[in-house]
Amino acid sequence: MTDYDGPWKEVLDHFFEQFMQLCFPAQHTHIDWSVPPKMLDKELQQLAPQSEVGLRVVDKLVEVRLLSGEVEWILIHLEIQSQFSTDLAQRVFVYFYRTSDKYNKAVASLVVLGDDSPLWRPDRFEQETLGCRVELKFPMVKLLDFLNRIDELEKSTNPFATVILAHLMTMQTAGSPRDRCLWKVRLMRPLYERGLAGDDIRTFFKFIDWMMDLPTELALEFNRELEKIESEKNMPYVTSIERMAEERGIEQGIEQGIEHGIEQGIEQGLVAGEIRLLQKMLGVPVQSVEDLVKRTQAELREQVAALHNKCQGKFGNL
Numbered sequence: 097m098t099d100y101d102g103p104w105k106e107v108l109d110h111f112f113e114q115f116m117q118l119c120f121p122a123q124h125t126h127i128d129w130s131v132p133p134k135m136l137d138k139e140l141q142q143l144a145p146q147s148e149v150g151l152r153v154v155d156k157l158v159e160v161r162l163l164s165g166e167v168e169w170i171l172i173h174l175e176i177q178s179q180f181s182t183d184l185a186q187r188v189f190v191y192f193y194r195t196s197d198k199y200n201k202a203v204a205s206l207v208v209l210g211d212d213s214p215l216w217r218p219d220r221f222e223q224e225t226l227g228c229r230v231e232l233k234f235p236m237v238k239l240l241d242f243l244n245r246i247d248e249l250e251k252s253t254n255p256f257a258t259v260i261l262a263h264l265m266t267m268q269t270a271g272s273p274r275d276r277c278l279w280k281v282r283l284m285r286p287l288y289e290r291g292l293a294g295d296d297i298r299t300f301f302k303f304i305d306w307m308m309d310l311p312t313e314l315a316l317e318f319n320r321e322l323e324k325i326e327s328e329k330n331m332p333y334v335t336s337i338e339r340m341a342e343e344r345g346i347e348q349g350i351e352q353g354i355e356h357g358i359e360q361g362i363e364q365g366l367v368a369g370e371i372r373l374l375q376k377m378l379g380v381p382v383q384s385v386e387d388l389v390k391r392t393q394a395e396l397r398e399q400v401a402a403l404h405n406k407c408q409g410k411f412g413n414l
Contacts, residue, residue: 281318
């Protein structure tokens with residue numbers, strides 16, 4: 097199963113202004129972008145109902161300064177799973193009133209739908225009991241609607257267009273890894289031609305590589321094509337794919353560790369990172385790499401135990 101939510105969280109932190117400009121242009125024009133947006137991740141965590149802890153959804157709470165001088169909170173809800181959620185509108189309402197109640201803040205709730213159902217378009221929450229009526233209408237954008245704007249997105253100077261393209265093409269190429277590999281290269285090449293900073297290109301690489309997962313053989317082919325692009329453009333921004341793959345495995349392992357137990361999670365992440373690293377270095381099949389990793393499992397467990405002790409010493413029990 098493709099992981100859609102993880103990549104979105106990070107890219108929104110880096111390109112929030114561009115996201116608003118492309119997805120919510122009317123709201124974008126009211127914000128004073130000379131004042132950097134502030135991501136309120138801790139505040140959002142305090143708003144989450146206990147029953148929603150661990151859900152694979154993407155919600156972002158962001159503080160912005162309006163051109164009028166007022167400070168506003170924007171609550172972004174992203175439903176990015178491949179199937180719709182029947183309680184989305186209610187969840188938007190719950191977060192809306194929890195934010196207003198806890199922080200005494202006016203809040204704008206915006207919804208992004210990244211599913212593959214063209215008919216599912218919730219844009220309000222309504223409830224009426226014994227003449228008491230509540231209604232919350234919220235702006236909504238459906239990523240699927242961008243499918244008829246592919247050429248426009250590819251030519252766009254807004255870098256967030258690449259994010260939407262990657263999301264759409266990941267869905268469109270499900271079951272067709274060869275086409276996905278071609279699109280993956282097609283999305284990366286223009287990033288070098290547009291003169292983006294190295295950090296921006298690396299952020300996009302991590303997003304695209306994480307979302308547009310490929311079988312081992314095609315993943316190696318993509319890496320070779322990326323190396324050619326960097327050589328042609330003399331822009332060695334993603335020069336250590338192996339290291340990034342390993343880091344990604346460790347990050348995923350730590351997330352699993354927080355959710356399922358730190359030692360087991362980190363070990364799984366280290367194994368995932370080592371497998372991708374060795375695949376790239378040795379050019380061997382997955383099974384061969386997995387066998388090699390298993391033969392060194394005792395040493396790996398010792399390293400994990402040491403890392404576990406270090407984490408406990410620094411952060412306490414996770």
